[in-house]
Amino acid sequence: MxxxxxxxxxxxxxxxxxxxxxxxxxxxxxxxxxxxxxxxxxxxxxxxxxxxxxxxxxxxAQVTPAQLEELFVAMGELEATCARLAALSMAPTERRRLQDLHERMGALAAANDVSAFADANHALHTMIYAGAHNIVLADMAAAMRRRLSPFRRAQFRLEGRLPRSHDEHGQVVRAILRADAPAAHAAMLQHVMRVEQSFEDLCAINQPAMAEEK
Amino acid sequence: MxxxxxxxxxxxxxxxxxxxxxxxxxxxxxxxxxxxxxxxxxxxxxxxxxxxxxxxxxxxAQVTPAQLEELFVAMGELEATCARLAALSMAPTERRRLQDLHERMGALAAANDVSAFADANHALHTMIYAGAHNIVLADMAAAMRRRLSPFRRAQFRLEGRLPRSHDEHGQVVRAILRADAPAAHAAMLQHVMRVEQSFEDLCAINQPAMAEEK
DNA sequence: GAATCGTTAATTGCATGCAAACTTCACTAT
DNA sequence: ATAGTGAAGTTTGCATGCAATTAACGATTC
CATH class of the missing domain: 1.10.10.10 (Winged helix-like DNA-binding domain superfamily/Winged helix DNA-binding domain)
Structure with a gap:
């Protein structure tokens, strides 16, 4: 299409x-x-x-910093909701696959393989959307992710972002695995807020470069 | 357009x-x-x-009962998120207007004015979306509401639904007014689930009539 | 008598063409 | 020199027309 x-x-x-x-x-x-x-x-x-x-x-779509903030908040709430539902209703097989992927991502983070980690990151989040067992919510979360992706592409390049991202994932994954819904919600919310923070740091670095273009 | x-x-x-x-x-x-x-x-x-x-x-769009269930769950989670954020960040003016509208709706429920109550109901929920102070989330919630409205139109006609709906709103509104975010979340989630239950009751009544058409 | 295949009619999908509106550039006037 | 006005060119928005696919109906065969 x-x-x-x-x-x-x-x-x-x-x-x-x-x-x-x-x-x-x-x-x-x-x-x-x-x-x-x-x-x-x-x-x-x-x-x-x-x-x-x-x-x-x-x-x-170009987005003011205020709108971007709103987009990240909305995305965080959506993902946190998916994580909470996933903690409640993921099947044993899904939980095992989630854990497997998360462990593999540890190696990618250690090797600083940005590209592979980004792909795996996408898969991990998609897995959590699916684990909510609600196609409507999963579609909304995926659409949100797409909408933010033009602004988030370079975020993983930030020095030391991969291991920290992996740590945050660990919080989420462990909460889901032990079916701790509130913890899964909180951990995912925090993770997305950290991603936003990284993005803002990146903007602060690139801002002078962007300014001198014109 | x-x-x-x-x-x-x-x-x-x-x-x-x-x-x-x-x-x-x-x-x-x-x-x-x-x-x-x-x-x-x-x-x-x-x-x-x-x-x-x-x-x-x-x-x-025609929707299987399973998809309808998913739509209501997604809508409930979205509205509950808006309610939680509204409890945290509504301005005093917004809180007062919310309370005013809710009190006026008590009279409409008592008078069993279905049409006026439905309009006010829409306004109340929209007010809560707006109270979340996040246009992205508010738009998503509104879109969800639109998407479900073909299936929800007749729901208020159920005998005694208006006062019960008003009671459920009271739970939500009071939680928001006292800035009790978790309670606002829970009350809204419960409200939407009750709406879904009413709709299913309505379907159960109409099902035989629909069956004899063909 | 029922099922399958062929033909026809209708509807979607896309291309093209034309009119209206916006942007840009030039010219004039202050 | 700058700002405002005018005109031309570009681009969107919509209408129409044609081709391709699909659905429906009838005919033929088993």
Whole structure:
């Protein structure tokens, strides 16, 4: 589906936040006419990934720091809810797989393999969404993650972020494994807040570099 | 916007779940061509209100009892999260307005004014979403409410539902007013579960009538 | 008599074309 | 020199038309 391809391109950072999404260019790029491009853009706009300004075209959603804060809070609450439900209702098999993955990620963190850790991180969180046994909630959490991904891509590159992230995961995973719902909720909430903090640190570092571009 | 009009028509029950949404008919009805209709349908599909089956047209989303259960659980968790955050961060003015509205709804419940109570109910929940001071979460909760509304329309007609609903609201409102976040969370979760229970009771009553149609 | 296959009709998906609106650039006036 | 106004070009928004797929109906065969 065209909307998925476009979403992937945006998530992968081929279009930066604020970049104009010209219908004709996209039509050429994907070798279709403007009609399906327009339909795809409307879909992405409803997910919040892009923004359509009437008569003025579409841009990749750019977000003020205040909105970003809200997005992270909402994401944290969603993920924390999934973690709480997962603690209550994960099947034994799911719990074992979660533990396995978490342990494997320890090695990746130690080796500082950012790319593999990022993939595994995605899998871990997705596993927790699935463990909530509620497709609606899982879809919402996944959509939220997608919506934030343009802003979160470089976060793991921060020095020493991998082991700390792994530690935070450990808190969440252990709480889920012992079916401690409140602890799972709290640990996940804290984890997401830490991710946000890392992102803000990263912004603070890059801000001067971004400023000198213009 | 066309998508909003269409969504309203679906929410108001002009198109029942499972009804086919013919592009040409909709185009005639709204006096536009098929192109904007298609764009609107794609948008509604991403919200989950309708379902587009490739090459086979769009229908109002029909939902199995299991999916409906998931929708109500997800909605309950979302609303409970909003209630918890509202308890923590509502401004004094907002708290007073919430209390005012709740007290006015007591009279509506006593008078058994179903229509006015339903409107006020919507306002009350929206007020709590807003009280969370997080637009992203509020939008998600509102979208969820929209998505469930085709199935929840007749729920207030159940005998004696209004006073009980008002009582449940009282639990939530009092918890929010005294900034008791865990209690607000729990009370809202319970309220939504009770709404779901009412809906299921209603289904159990209507089921035979639906069965004899075919 | 029922089931399967072929044909026809209808509907979706996409391309193209045209009109309206916005942006940009140039020119004029203060 | 700067700001405001005008016009041209670009881009969105929508309508229409055509092709492809699917559903429905009828005919034929077992």
């Amino acid at each position: 065209l909307a998925d391809d476009l979403a992937k391109a945006i998530i992968d950072g081929e279009f930066a936040p604020g970049a104009r999404l010209d219908e004709q260019q996209l039509a050429q790029r994907y070798a279709v006419s403007r009609t399906p491009v327009r339909e795809a853009l409307r879909q992405l706009a409803t997910t919040g990934l892009i923004e359509i300004r009437p008569r003025r075209g579409a841009i990749v | 066309l998508a909003d009009d269409l969504a309203k028509a679906i929410i108001d029950g002009e198109f029942a779940p499972g009804a086919r949404l013919d592009e040409q008919q909709l185009a005639q009805r709204y006096a536009v061509s098929r192109t904007p209709v298609r764009e609107a349908l794609r948008q509604l599909a991403t919200t989950g209100l309708i379902e587009i089956r490739p090459r086979r047209g769009a229908i109002v």
